[in-house]
Amino acid sequence: MNINDVQxxxxxxxxxxxxxxxxxxxxxxxxxxxxxxxxxxxxxxxEPKRKAPMNANEYRQHIRKIAGGINSKKPLSPKxxxxxxDKRYEEMLSGQ
Amino acid sequence: xxxxKDNNSPQQKSAFKLISSFLPEDYELFLSSLTxxxxxxxxxxILKHHKxxxxxxxxxxxxxxxxxxxxxxxxxVNPSDSKENNLKIVDxxxxxxxxxxxAYHFLTMQENDIHEFATFDNxxxxxxxxxxxxxxx
Numbered sequence: 001m002n003i004n005d006v007q008x009x010x011x012x013x014x015x016x017x018x019x020x021x022x023x024x025x026x027x028x029x030x031x032x033x034x035x036x037x038x039x040x041x042x043x044x045x046x047e048p049k050r051k052a053p054m055n056a057n058e059y060r061q062h063i064r065k066i067a068g069g070i071n072s073k074k075p076l077s078p079k080x081x082x083x084x085x086d087k088r089y090e091e092m093l094s095g096q
Numbered sequence: 097x098x099x100x101k102d103n104n105s106p107q108q109k110s111a112f113k114l115i116s117s118f119l120p121e122d123y124e125l126f127l128s129s130l131t132x133x134x135x136x137x138x139x140x141x142i143l144k145h146h147k148x149x150x151x152x153x154x155x156x157x158x159x160x161x162x163x164x165x166x167x168x169x170x171x172x173v174n175p176s177d178s179k180e181n182n183l184k185i186v187d188x189x190x191x192x193x194x195x196x197x198x199a200y201h202f203l204t205m206q207e208n209d210i211h212e213f214a215t216f217d218n219x220x221x222x223x224x225x226x227x228x229x230x231x232x233x
Contacts, residue, residue, distance in 0.1 A: 053120035053168060060116045066163040067112055068103045069156065072142045075105035078216030081098060084141060085134055086195075 006042070011035045097131075098138045099216075101160050107216070114214060114232060120169040128174050128204045130197065132161065173208040175200055181207060192222045205229060
């Protein structure tokens with residue numbers, strides 16, 4: 001969520017304009033709740049309802065579609081991949 | 097994820113078969129920020145090895161990551177911020193012979209009630225042997 005998309009709202013505004021706040025919330029807006037000049041919380045909409053899950057065929061087609069995109073000259077084996085990540089980890093530990 | 101994306105990897109077929117078997121109606125998939133970090137690191141390493149210019153590298157990994165995160169039945173989970181739970185890491189490392197990072201993968205799964213782990217990493221051998229997690233491969 002981009003901080004600029006979140007509107008500040010005071011306790012007084014909340015109390016006095018609840019119906020319009022509710023409408024704006026349902027339309028997807030989020031708010032910082034400011035009480036006595038201090039932010040004390042956030043009011044944000046729940047996640048939108050999920051779409052119906054793909055069936056098995058649609059899902060396989062989707063995975064086929066998203067597979068690929070990288071063509072390595074020398075593919076990494078699982079062992080080499082683990083070694084690469086372990087090496088990086090060791091580098092991080094030694095501060096390299 | 098790395099193998100699914102790499103057309104020349106001999107593991108692409110098995111990665112495809114494995115991920116395709118996790119049907120949305122039967123499974124929920126989980127990634128953590130740590131696993132995304134590992135995926136990005138490995139992908140960038142491969143692209144760098146191919147001398148792909150830097151802006152294109154980032155464009156490619158962004159697009160690849162987006163297609164994965166767009167999966168409807170995929171959620172991102174992370175370890176909790178509880179001090180008590182984070183202290184468990186040392187015990188996990190000791191009991192399962194894991195490095196701290198792998199111990200965090202395990203803790204993340206325990207805290208989020210995840211029982212099955214898809215990995216090619218052999219470091220989790222003891223976790224699978226002791227049947228704390230089911231190995232999907």
